[in-house]
Amino acid sequence: xxxxxxxxxxxxxxxxxxxxxxxxxxxxxxxxxxxxxxxxxxxxxxxxxxxxxxxxxxxxxxxxxxxxxxxxxxxxxxxxxxxxxxxxxxxxxxxxxxxxxxxxxxxxxxxxxxxxxxxxxxxxxxxxxxxxxxxxxxxxxxxxxxxxxxxxxxxxxxxxxxxxxxxxxxxxxxxxxxxxxxxxxxxxxxxxxxxxxxxxxxxxxxxxxxxxxxxxxxxxxxxxxxxxxxxxxxxxxxxxxxxxxxxxxxxxxxxxxxxxxxxxxxxxxxxxxxxxxxxxxxxxxxxxxxxxxxxxxxxxxxxxxxxxxxxxxxxxxxxxxxxxxxxxxxxxxxxxxxxxxxxxxxxxxxxxxxxxxxxxxxxxxxxxxxxxxxxxxxxxxxxxxxxxxxx
Amino acid sequence: xxxxxxxxxxxxxxxxxxxxxxxxxxxxxxxxxxxxxxxxxxxxxxxxxxxxxxxxxxxxxxxxxxxxxxxxxxxxxxxxxxxxxxxxxxxxxxxxxxxxxxxxxxxxxxxxxxxxxxxxxxxxxxxxxxxxxxxxxxxxxxxxxxxxxxxxxxxxxxxxxxxxxxxxxxxxxxxxxxxxxxxxxxxxxxxxxxxxxxxxxxxxxxxxxxxxxxxxxxxxxxxxxxxxxxxxxxxxxxxxxxxxxxxxxxxxxxxxxxxxxxxxxxxxxxxxxxxxxxxxxxxxxxxxxxxxxxxxxxxxxxxxxxxxxxxxxxxxxxxxxxxxxxxxxxxxxxxxxxxxxxxxxxxxxxxxxxxxxxxxxxxxxxxxxxx
Ligand SMILES: Cc1cc2nc3c(=O)[nH]c(=O)nc-3n(C[C@H](O)[C@H](O)[C@H](O)COP(=O)(O)OP(=O)(O)OC[C@H]3O[C@@H](n4cnc5c(N)ncnc54)[C@H](O)[C@@H]3O)c2cc1C
Numbered sequence: 125x126x127x128x129x130x131x132x133x134x135x136x137x138x139x140x141x142x143x144x145x146x147x148x149x150x151x152x153x154x155x156x157x158x159x160x161x162x163x164x165x166x167x168x169x170x171x172x173x174x175x176x177x178x179x180x181x182x183x184x185x186x187x188x189x190x191x192x193x194x195x196x197x198x199x200x201x202x203x204x205x206x207x208x209x210x211x212x213x214x215x216x217x218x219x220x221x222x223x224x225x226x227x228x229x230x231x232x233x234x235x236x237x238x239x240x241x242x243x244x245x246x247x248x249x250x251x252x253x254x255x256x257x258x259x260x261x262x263x264x265x266x267x268x269x270x271x272x273x274x275x276x277x278x279x280x281x282x283x284x285x286x287x288x289x290x291x292x293x294x295x296x297x298x299x300x301x302x303x304x305x306x307x308x309x310x311x312x313x314x315x316x317x318x319x320x321x322x323x324x325x326x327x328x329x330x331x332x333x334x335x336x337x338x339x340x341x342x343x344x345x346x347x348x349x350x351x352x353x354x355x356x357x358x359x360x361x362x363x364x365x366x367x368x369x370x371x372x373x374x375x376x377x378x379x380x381x382x383x384x385x386x387x388x389x390x391x392x393x394x395x396x397x398x399x400x401x402x403x404x405x406x407x408x409x410x411x412x413x414x415x416x417x418x419x420x421x422x423x424x425x426x427x428x429x430x431x432x433x434x435x436x437x438x439x440x441x442x443x444x445x446x447x448x449x450x451x452x453x454x455x456x457x458x459x460x461x462x463x464x465x466x467x468x469x470x471x472x473x474x475x476x477x478x479x480x481x482x483x484x485x486x487x488x489x490x491x492x493x494x495x496x497x498x499x500x501x502x503x504x505x506x507x508x509x510x511x512x513x514x515x
Numbered sequence: 516x517x518x519x520x521x522x523x524x525x526x527x528x529x530x531x532x533x534x535x536x537x538x539x540x541x542x543x544x545x546x547x548x549x550x551x552x553x554x555x556x557x558x559x560x561x562x563x564x565x566x567x568x569x570x571x572x573x574x575x576x577x578x579x580x581x582x583x584x585x586x587x588x589x590x591x592x593x594x595x596x597x598x599x600x601x602x603x604x605x606x607x608x609x610x611x612x613x614x615x616x617x618x619x620x621x622x623x624x625x626x627x628x629x630x631x632x633x634x635x636x637x638x639x640x641x642x643x644x645x646x647x648x649x650x651x652x653x654x655x656x657x658x659x660x661x662x663x664x665x666x667x668x669x670x671x672x673x674x675x676x677x678x679x680x681x682x683x684x685x686x687x688x689x690x691x692x693x694x695x696x697x698x699x700x701x702x703x704x705x706x707x708x709x710x711x712x713x714x715x716x717x718x719x720x721x722x723x724x725x726x727x728x729x730x731x732x733x734x735x736x737x738x739x740x741x742x743x744x745x746x747x748x749x750x751x752x753x754x755x756x757x758x759x760x761x762x763x764x765x766x767x768x769x770x771x772x773x774x775x776x777x778x779x780x781x782x783x784x785x786x787x788x789x790x791x792x793x794x795x796x797x798x799x800x801x802x803x804x805x806x807x808x809x810x811x812x813x814x815x816x817x818x819x820x821x822x823x824x825x826x827x828x829x830x831x832x833x834x835x836x837x838x839x840x841x842x843x844x845x846x847x848x849x850x851x852x853x854x855x856x857x858x859x860x861x862x863x864x865x866x867x868x869x870x871x872x873x874x875x876x877x878x879x880x881x882x883x884x885x886x
Contacts, residue, residue: 260777329857464644472709
């Protein structure tokens, strides 16, 4: 066992860190609100910079724009980006869809799309969930009818993050109504500018436009946009979810927030000055630091195992549960420390830490819900990981 | 023992429900949260017309003379409907004026409060966000028959609408609790805060603000005692609202999960969800019991500071957790702005710290236990 980073990993982390020092505006606290044009412009600008340095997809093979490095490099990248609350990487493309395409796509599809993901040229979004198909994704109803030389897609996706900024969507559609639910599904790529695609904003409980409803009305999708075999999309689609399921962003966000709280308690400028004299504050922050560190190790373990060619499904679920819950614990304690100031919204007069903790707490209520709810993850841990009976 | 409601309380509850369903619907709550002053006035006027502002005012001052327990039943319903109206602020001020005011102050203020002519709101917390009356810094100097007040009170609920603030100051080194008129007064600046509670909250900054000596309710140790009682009565009032809020969230979540189907069955049929809901229901019941015991302890002769602390500790910690678990049970739909759940969550978070968070009340309870 060895728990420090290699020289190469350390060097990369430093380089990325200095790049972000330059690229992020002074006094940047994030997170980016991609519905804001200035934040989106920043996202694009940083993405270009990262792509130029070859950092977006380091673990990919060289032929597709990667650097053949270990998954650990990706984890370090994701961790550092999240720790700085930096915008500028398209998780949907680099982390989920790209790897899936590598596995299930045709050579032509890989050539056409992987390079553009590596170069950060297009934004992807993920069209899986539907109003009646959340945890039970296999019940999805959006239809794709085979019209000979194209598919005609009709239906609606919901909760689609960043659809309002995306160029392309990878989506699960039903192509066989008669087959059992899992067997009649296919994975398609759809151009968001195609006629018949309509993106309707949904505002989240933090007051931010982060996800959408996407309606498809007889949208023509070229046949060559099918990934893998017809009616075999479930397998490919689930691979995406495996890639999606890491807690590293949350673990890093938790660490950033915890450090911010520690600084706040130490700071001479904080209004809530009783904090310094209360011994329970230090103990609680220490307790949280243990959880943050443990969450981080869980996430490293996942990428270590991936690097050895394993598919650590149960470990990935564990890291997702632990990291999303740890982040929330840190944010909750932040609100507690801020006391009466904790419930001032960002932009309010007299807000402390710019009302950031309140907004973050609202926003990351979604952590244990998205990418497979934590209840579903715990089912996976118990059944797949611990081998407990399903019934 | 009797865990049941009295006839009066049953009546209060049913008429409150009927009224609030109409007049404090989620639409009204949202409109008021977005800053609609007129909607606040309309609702408050109806509340006064129903006689709720005079519920605990003694009969000799033209009130209904009901108990704090009776009021708690009403506040629970207000909480369940997130009613954006200053009844807690007004009622707890009444409580303190009844207990500590001189006869002349009582007969001057209480009938006007009952009739809605004036609105009194407590203004206790200062910059350091502390609910400890001893940490008061706002200073007053004495000249002839008046006080000159300078300093800032923060987080004053309905401070922009209130005609009077019930506030704690220091005259030189002596604490003093006073009801001071802030309506259209000069030398008091109101800074609005964008507050999660969805009701208007502001800071009040006094700049050599002159108040008549007759407005002082209590001084010295009595002022501190009165302030402590104000915080205790406020914390029980907030806990009663939180109890109602928790119950409403449990009911809404039972409703949702019993009807939302995934995998061909109601999500409420999965044990993971059932256990979430069972925990929520337990928490909300615990709070409910502690609140009613605490409310019962308040009489014209005194109150139990321990029961009050217990109620607020439980309500603060448990009800916000009830809301978060409710979000988890709702999935993505409960994460939207359009869904009403976050209105409850925001309010629960605001009430969690109002009149002291659980850490504050744990210290009080520990002290009461001789620790
Ligand atoms: C911020 C955010 C962003 C999102 N972005 C995207 C996106 O970009 N693309 C996309 O396709 N989707 C996206 N989603 C949707 C997300 O994948 C779903 O919300 C999630 O799968 C849960 O589905 P649901 O919301 O319909 O909840 P439901 O499935 O209705 O679940 C409701 C409750 O029931 C529980 N439950 C359900 N089944 C079981 C079970 N078998 N055992 C125990 N408990 C169960 C759940 O855990 C939950 O608590 C996003 C969601 C959020 C909140």
